[in-house]
Amino acid sequence: MSDFNIQIPTVAELTAKGEKPDVLFWVGCAGSFDDRYKKVTKAFVKILDKVGVKFAVLGEEETCTGDPARRAGNEFLFQMQAMANIQVLNGYEITKIVTACPHCFNTLKNEYPALGGDYEVVHHSTYLQELIDQGKVTAKEGDFKGKKITFHDSCYLGRANNIYEAPRKVLEILDAELVEMKRCKTNGLCCGAGGAQMFKEPENGKKDINIERTEEALDTGAEIIASGCPFCMTMMSDGVKNKEKEGQVVVKDLAELIAEAEDLI
Amino acid sequence: MSLLSQLFFLILLGVSAFFIGRRILQIRKNILLGKEEDRTDQPQRRLKTMLLVAFGQKKMFKRPIAAFLHLLIYVGFLLINLEVLEIVLDGLFGTHRLFAPLLGSFYPVLINFFEFLVVGVIFSCVVFLIRRHVLKISRFTKIEMKGWPTMDATLILVIELVLMVAILAMNGADQVLQTKAVAGYPVTGAFFFSSIFIPLFEPLSANTLIIIERVAWWGHIAGIFAFAYYITYSKHLHIFLAFPNTYFSNLKEKGEIKNMDNVTNEVKSMLGLPADPPPAEIPRFGAKDINDLSWKHLMDAYACTECGRCTDSCPANTTGKVLSPRTIMMKTRDRAEEVGESIRKGGAGLEDGKSLYGDYINKEELLACTTCNACVEACPITIDPLSIIIEMRRYMAMEESSTPQSWNAMFQNVETSFAPWKFPPTDRFNWAQDVKAKISDQ
Numbered sequence: 001m002s003d004f005n006i007q008i009p010t011v012a013e014l015t016a017k018g019e020k021p022d023v024l025f026w027v028g029c030a031g032s033f034d035d036r037y038k039k040v041t042k043a044f045v046k047i048l049d050k051v052g053v054k055f056a057v058l059g060e061e062e063t064c065t066g067d068p069a070r071r072a073g074n075e076f077l078f079q080m081q082a083m084a085n086i087q088v089l090n091g092y093e094i095t096k097i098v099t100a101c102p103h104c105f106n107t108l109k110n111e112y113p114a115l116g117g118d119y120e121v122v123h124h125s126t127y128l129q130e131l132i133d134q135g136k137v138t139a140k141e142g143d144f145k146g147k148k149i150t151f152h153d154s155c156y157l158g159r160a161n162n163i164y165e166a167p168r169k170v171l172e173i174l175d176a177e178l179v180e181m182k183r184c185k186t187n188g189l190c191c192g193a194g195g196a197q198m199f200k201e202p203e204n205g206k207k208d209i210n211i212e213r214t215e216e217a218l219d220t221g222a223e224i225i226a227s228g229c230p231f232c233m234t235m236m237s238d239g240v241k242n243k244e245k246e247g248q249v250v251v252k253d254l255a256e257l258i259a260e261a262e263d264l265i
Numbered sequence: 266m267s268l269l270s271q272l273f274f275l276i277l278l279g280v281s282a283f284f285i286g287r288r289i290l291q292i293r294k295n296i297l298l299g300k301e302e303d304r305t306d307q308p309q310r311r312l313k314t315m316l317l318v319a320f321g322q323k324k325m326f327k328r329p330i331a332a333f334l335h336l337l338i339y340v341g342f343l344l345i346n347l348e349v350l351e352i353v354l355d356g357l358f359g360t361h362r363l364f365a366p367l368l369g370s371f372y373p374v375l376i377n378f379f380e381f382l383v384v385g386v387i388f389s390c391v392v393f394l395i396r397r398h399v400l401k402i403s404r405f406t407k408i409e410m411k412g413w414p415t416m417d418a419t420l421i422l423v424i425e426l427v428l429m430v431a432i433l434a435m436n437g438a439d440q441v442l443q444t445k446a447v448a449g450y451p452v453t454g455a456f457f458f459s460s461i462f463i464p465l466f467e468p469l470s471a472n473t474l475i476i477i478e479r480v481a482w483w484g485h486i487a488g489i490f491a492f493a494y495y496i497t498y499s500k501h502l503h504i505f506l507a508f509p510n511t512y513f514s515n516l517k518e519k520g521e522i523k524n525m526d527n528v529t530n531e532v533k534s535m536l537g538l539p540a541d542p543p544p545a546e547i548p549r550f551g552a553k554d555i556n557d558l559s560w561k562h563l564m565d566a567y568a569c570t571e572c573g574r575c576t577d578s579c580p581a582n583t584t585g586k587v588l589s590p591r592t593i594m595m596k597t598r599d600r601a602e603e604v605g606e607s608i609r610k611g612g613a614g615l616e617d618g619k620s621l622y623g624d625y626i627n628k629e630e631l632l633a634c635t636t637c638n639a640c641v642e643a644c645p646i647t648i649d650p651l652s653i654i655i656e657m658r659r660y661m662a663m664e665e666s667s668t669p670q671s672w673n674a675m676f677q678n679v680e681t682s683f684a685p686w687k688f689p690p691t692d693r694f695n696w697a698q699d700v701k702a703k704i705s706d707q
Contacts, residue, residue, distance in 0.1 A: 160520025206585030
C-alpha cells in the first residue's frame with residue numbers, strides 16, 4: 001500500500017533522539033477517535049509530510065484541551081485538563097502548535113496563556129494558506145473545475161478568532177466556484193454543536209440548528225460543503241443525510257480537499 | 266413677568282436636575298452591586314473603540330436601513346442640543362434668542378440647519394413607528410417584547426415626535442411674530458420648515474401667537490427635562506451608556522472565556538503546585554444573582570436598548586428554543602433594578618429569597634446556548650450576553666451540580682478517558698497505523 005510510507009514521530013520519540021519538532025500537530029479528540037475525522041487527520045499529516053516540515057504529535061500523551069468542560073460550566077475539569085496539558089507541552093518546550101480543530105485552537109491559543117501555557121497556535125486553515133503562499137502546496141488542475149464549493153464558517157474560527165479569509169484562500173486554489181451562504185463570515189450561523197452542545201441533545205425548538213444551516217448550504221447549489229472543524233463536519237454531514245442529499249452533496253474538510261487536489265488521497 | 270418666569274424656570278431646572286441626578290446615582294449604585302473587574306487597560310484602544318462604535322455608529326451599519334434612520338435621530342440628538350442650550354440660557358436670563366445678535370447672519374443658517382435635523386428626526390420616528398406597529402418586524406414582536414417593552418419604545422418615539430413638532434411650532438409662531446413687529450421678537454430671517462406653519466398662524470392675533478410660542482417653548486424644554494428623567498427608567502438609556510459601555514468593552518478575542526482565578530488556586534493546590542493561601546470566605550463559583558456578575562455585566566444590561574439584533578442572530582432562538590440573548594439582558598436589568606430599589610427602601614435587597622438564576626432566567630434558556638458569539642457580534646454597542654450565560658452555567662455546574670446527564674457523562678469521560686467520548690486513551694494514536702511507515706521498511 002502506498003500509504004505505508006509516512007513518518008509520524010511523537011514528541012517523546014524526537015526528544016529521545018535529542019531533537020525537537022518545528023511544529024506540534026495537535027490532533028484533538030475528534031481527530032484521534034472519530035472515524036470520519038480521522039480521515040482529516042491523515043490527510044493533513046500527508047500534506048505535512050509532503051512539504052517536508054519537521055512535525056510531531058503527542059500521540060497517547062495528548063488529552064482533551066478541556067474546551068467542552070469549560071463551556072458547559074465545569075471550570076474545575078477544564079483547568080485540570082489545561083494544567084496537565086500545559087505541563088506536558090512546557091516539558092517538551094513546545095513553541096508552535098497547529099491543529100485542525102477550531103475548539104482546540106481557540107482554547108490553546110486564547111485560554112492556556114492565563115494558566116501558563118504560551119504557544120504560537122495556528123489553525124490548519126491558516127497553516128495551509130501559508131504553505132500555499134510559499135508555493136509549497138499547489139493544486140493539480142481540473143479535479144474541482146466547475147464544481148461549486150461553499151465554506152461553512154465555524155464560530156470558533158470566525159467570530160471567536162476573526163479568521164475568515166484563510167479558509168477561503170485555501171479553497172481558491174482548487175479552481176472551483178466558491179459560493180457563499182446567505183449567512184457567512186461575521187454573520188455565519190453556528191452548526192449547533194459549539195458550547196458543549198455536541199455532547200447533549202438540543203433543547204426543544206422548531207428545528208435543529210444543523211438542519212437550518214444545512215438548508216442554507218444546500219440553497220447555494222454547492223456540491224461540496226467545505227468545513228474546517230470536526231463538530232461542523234459531523235453536524236453538516238448529519239444535516240445532509242437528514243435531507244437525503246448524501247448522493248449529491250459531500251462535506252469535506254479543507255485538508256482533505258487540498259490532499260485530494262495534490263493527489264495524496 | 267420675566268422675573269417670575271425666570272424664577273419658575275430656575276425651579277424647573279433645579280427640580281429636574283435633582284430627580285435626574287438622584288436617579289443617575291441610583292443606577293450607578295445598582296451597577297456597582299456587581300463584582301470588580303478591571304477594564305482600564307489599553308486606554309487608547311478603548312477610546313478608539315468608543316469613537317468608532319458609539320460615536321461613529323460603526324456596528325449599526327450591519328443593517329443599513331435601520332442604521333440610516335438611527336443616524337438621523339442620533340445626529341439630531343447631538344446637534345439640536347445646541348439649540349437646547351440657547352433655550353436653557355434664555356430661560357435663565359429671561360432673554361429671547363440669546364444667540365441671534367451674537368451670531369448675526371449665521372444664526373438663521375444654524376436654525377435652518379437644526380430644522381433640517383428636526384425633520385430628519387420626525388421622518389425616522391414615523392418610519393420606526395411604522396416598522397414596529399404596521400410592518401411588525403419580527404424582532405420587535407417577540408415574546409419578551411410584550412407589554413411594557415413595546416410601550417416603552419412607542420412612548421419614546423411619540424415623545425420625540427412631540428418635542429420636534431414643538432420646535433417647529435415655536436419657530437413658526439416666532440416668525441409670524443417677527444413680521445408683526447412684536448416687541449421681544451427680533452428679526453432673524455426665514456426658517457425653512459417651520460414656515461409651513463405661517464399660513465396657519467398668520468390670521469391669529471399677536472397675543473394668541475405669543476401664547477402658542479410660549480406654550481411650545483415651555484412644552485419643548487419641560488418635555489426635554491421630563492424625557493431625560495423618563496430615560497433613566499427606560500431602554501432609551503443607551504443614548505448615554507453606549508459611550509462608557511463601548512469604552513469598557515471586552516478587547517480580547519471573543520473566543521476566550523475568562524479564567525476563574527479562584528479555581529486556578531484550588532486546582533494548583535490539588536496538583537501540589539505552589540498556590541496562594543485559600544481565601545477565608547469560600548467564593549461562589551459562577552453567578553446565581555447579580556452580585557456574582559461583574560459591574561460590566563450590569564452596565565451592559567442598563568445600556569441595552571432591546572433592539573433584538575442579538576436574538577435575531579442567535580441560532581438557538583431562530584430555531585425556536587427559549588433562549589433569547591436580549592431577554593438575558595432585560596432580566597439582568599430588571600433584577601438589578603429590583604434589588605437596588607429594595608436596598609434604597611431599606612428592604613431585603615439581595616436577600617429577598619429570589620435570584621437572577623431561577624427566578625428570572627431558567628436553566629433551559631442557559632443550556633440552549635452554543636457559545637457561538639453571534640449575539641456579541643450583532644450588538645451595536647458591544648454588549649456581551651454570552652459571558653453572563655457562561656457565568657450562570659458555571660453556577661449550575663459547580664454549585665448546583667445540575668448539568669444534564671449527558672454532560673455529566675462527558676465530564677466523566679474527560680476525567681477518566683481524557684476525551685469527551687468514552688474511548689480508551691491507549692487507542693488515541695491508532696489512527697496513525699494506516700499512514701505510518703513500518704519500522705521494518707526503513
